[in-house]
Amino acid sequence: LAKRFKGLEKNIWYEFQVLHQLYLHPVTHNAVNLGQGFIDYLPPQYVIDFYRQCIDDSNILLYQYTRGFGHRRLVDAIAQVYSKYFFRELDPLNQILVTSGAYPSLFNAINGLVNPGDEVILIEPFFDCYEPMVKATGGIARCIALKPKSNSTNEKTSSSADWILDENELESMFNKKTKAIIVNSPNNPLGKACLITANFTIYFALFCQVFTQQELEKIAGLCQKHNVYCISDEVYEWIVYPGHKHIRIATLPNMWERTLTIGSAGKTFSSTGFKIGWTIGPEKLIRACQIVHQNCVYTNPTMSQEVVARCFEHELKRLNSPDCYFNSISNELLEKRDRIVQVLKECGMKPIVPDGGYFILADWTKFNNAQFHSDNEESKDFKFVKYLTKEKHLATIPASGFYTKDHIPMADKYIRFCFAKKDETIEKAIKILKNL
Ligand code: PMP
Ligand code: GLN
Numbered sequence: 001l002a003k004r005f006k007g008l009e010k011n012i013w014y015e016f017q018v019l020h021q022l023y024l025h026p027v028t029h030n031a032v033n034l035g036q037g038f039i040d041y042l043p044p045q046y047v048i049d050f051y052r053q054c055i056d057d058s059n060i061l062l063y064q065y066t067r068g069f070g071h072r073r074l075v076d077a078i079a080q081v082y083s084k085y086f087f088r089e090l091d092p093l094n095q096i097l098v099t100s101g102a103y104p105s106l107f108n109a110i111n112g113l114v115n116p117g118d119e120v121i122l123i124e125p126f127f128d129c130y131e132p133m134v135k136a137t138g139g140i141a142r143c144i145a146l147k148p149k150s151n152s153t154n155e156k157t158s159s160s161a162d163w164i165l166d167e168n169e170l171e172s173m174f175n176k177k178t179k180a181i182i183v184n185s186p187n188n189p190l191g192k193a194c195l196i197t198a199n200f201t202i203y204f205a206l207f208c209q210v211f212t213q214q215e216l217e218k219i220a221g222l223c224q225k226h227n228v229y230c231i232s233d234e235v236y237e238w239i240v241y242p243g244h245k246h247i248r249i250a251t252l253p254n255m256w257e258r259t260l261t262i263g264s265a266g267k268t269f270s271s272t273g274f275k276i277g278w279t280i281g282p283e284k285l286i287r288a289c290q291i292v293h294q295n296c297v298y299t300n301p302t303m304s305q306e307v308v309a310r311c312f313e314h315e316l317k318r319l320n321s322p323d324c325y326f327n328s329i330s331n332e333l334l335e336k337r338d339r340i341v342q343v344l345k346e347c348g349m350k351p352i353v354p355d356g357g358y359f360i361l362a363d364w365t366k367f368n369n370a371q372f373h374s375d376n377e378e379s380k381d382f383k384f385v386k387y388l389t390k391e392k393h394l395a396t397i398p399a400s401g402f403y404t405k406d407h408i409p410m411a412d413k414y415i416r417f418c419f420a421k422k423d424e425t426i427e428k429a430i431k432i433l434k435n436l
Contacts, residue, residue: 008132012401016389023390032429034417035395037188037359041422043270044325050310054303062306068298069290070098070278071305077312078278084319086251086261086280094283097290100300102235102264102277104293107133109231109260109279110180112288114139118179123165125361125402125411127188127233142173143404146192153363156345160192160354167218174222180229183219183249186236189361189402189416191354193240213247220252229285230255235264235277236357238326241334244355250281257282260289265308270329270420276300276308333358336419339426344417347433358420361399365413367436374412381412388415394432 001009016035024031033040042048054062069075070092079092090096099105106129114120116138122130124145134141144165152162186193223230232249240246250259260281266272279289318324337353340360344351350363364384372383381398388394399414419426 004136004138008135011132012128012397016385016395016397019386019389020395024393024395029393030428031393031395032425032432033395034419034421034425034429035389035397037418037420038266038272039270039420039422040425046314047269047271047307047311050307050314053310054306062302064302065299066302066305068294069093070096071300071302071309074098074276074305074309074312077309077316078280081312081316081319082280085248086256088256090280091283095280095286097279097286097293098300098305099277099279099293100297101266101275102233102262103129104297105260105262105264105277105279105289106130106182106231106233108289108292109262109285110134110139111137111292113229113231113285114179117177119175119177120179121170121173121181121228123181123183123187124404124407125187125190125399126182127184128401130182130184131404139179140177141404142178143407144169144173145403145407145410146190153350156350157341158350158352160187160190160352160356162352163190163192165215165218167215170218171222174226174228176226178226178228180231181219181223182231182233183216184233185216185249186240186246186354186356188236188357189359189397189399190352191357191359191361193236193244193246193354193356213252216247216249217252220249220255223258224254228258230259232259232261234261235267237263238268238329239333239358240356241330241337241354246356258285260285265304265311269308269311269325274304274308276304333420336421336423336426339430340417340419343430343433347436349433352414358418360417360419361414362417363413364415368413379408379412381415385415392432392436394429 024033075092075096078096079090083090110133114137119140119142120134122141122143124143131141146163146165149162149164152158230249237246250256250261260279263278265274265276315324315326341351341353344362348366352361354360372380374380379400381400385396385398388396397416399416400408400411403411
C-alpha cells in the first residue's frame, strides 16, 4: 500500500456492509436496515420512465463515451436549473464538472486545490470521507466540533440547531497554511442545515444560535480574510424541513470566486445507484477539478447522464410548483422523521431532531451496560451498533464514525438512523426498537 494511504484502511461503510451481509438477510433474519443512506422504495415515476425511454430510443451514442467533463445535455440542464439558484448565468462548459457522484467531486476538489502540508478545516460531525481524502493528498485536517448547547443533551429531545459552531474557535483555526474549509449543509449525520425563515428579523431574534446565514457569513468572511477556498457539500440541498430554506454559501457576497459547490443525483432524485454528481464553481477552480478528473476517470457513464439530464429538464418546467420533486421531497420525509422521533422517545432514546437531510442521531445510552464499554479496539457506540445488528437484526451507524479520534468521547453516546425508508421498513424497525 502506498504510504499516503497508510492509516486509512478502516472504512465504516465497508465494515458495516460486511456485517450486514452476515446478519441482515431480509428473509432469514427479518432484518431492517436503517444504516446506510439510501431510500428503499422506488424513486419518482419519471426517473423510471426516462430510463425506459433512453433504452427505447436506441440512440447509438448513448452506448459510447460521452464528453469527458459532462454529457452535453446534462451540463446544459444543470446550468439552466442552477442558474436560478446561484442568481447568475452558469456556463455549462466551464463552470460545471460532472462526476461519478459527490464522492469523486469531493476527491477532485480536494486533490485539485490542496498541496502537501496545506491545512483543510473540517466541521465535526462530518461525512467520513473528508478526512481520509485530505490526508491522502498530504494535507492536514484541522477539525472543529460543533458543540451542543449546555443542557440540550439532557432533554428528551433536542434539535440539530442546538449544535453550535463556536465562532472564536473557528477563527483560531485559520492561519497561513489554511487552504480550504469543507462545509456540509444540510449536514450528514446531524441534519444541521443553513436556514432562514421568511422573516429575517424574527429569525435572528429567536434562533441567533443556529447554523444561520450569520454563521455562514462568518465562515465566508474568514475565507476572504485568509484567502481560503470553500468546498460546499450540498448533496442534501433539497431536503430541508418546513420553516427553513437552504442557503448556498457560493451566493453570499464575494464567495462565488472561491467556492466549489457539490451536488448528487443520488440524493436529488432519490436514486443513489445513478452515481452521478456535479461540481459548480468559477472557471479557474473547475479547471483544477477537471485536471484531476481527466487523469483518472476521464468520463462518466453516458446512459446515467442522459437520464439525469431528462430528469432535470422535467423539473425545470415546474421549479416553482409544489409538485416539483425538489419542493415535495421534504414533505415526504417529514412524516417519516416525525414518526421515528416519536418512537425513539418512547423507547427511551433521546433523538436530535434534524432540520435537514434524512438522518437522525439519537442518544442510546439508556441501554448502555458493561458489554458496551469502550476499550482500545472499539468505542461503545460501535459495540452497541454491532449488538443491534447481530442480535436484533437492526442496522444503524455509530456516530463516532463521523468524528476524528480525539473527539470520539463527544460522539459515542449517539447512533445514526436513516429514515428515508418505506413505512413498512420503519414499522418493522419500530417493533424491534420497542422490544429492546
Ligand atoms: N456527501 C455526503 C454528505 C453524503 O452523505 C454522501 C453520500 N451520499 C456523499 C457526499 C456521496 O454521494 P454520492 O453517492 O453521490 O457519491
Ligand atoms: N451517504 C450515505 C450515508 O451516509 C452512504 C455512504 C456510503 O455508503 N458510502 O449513509
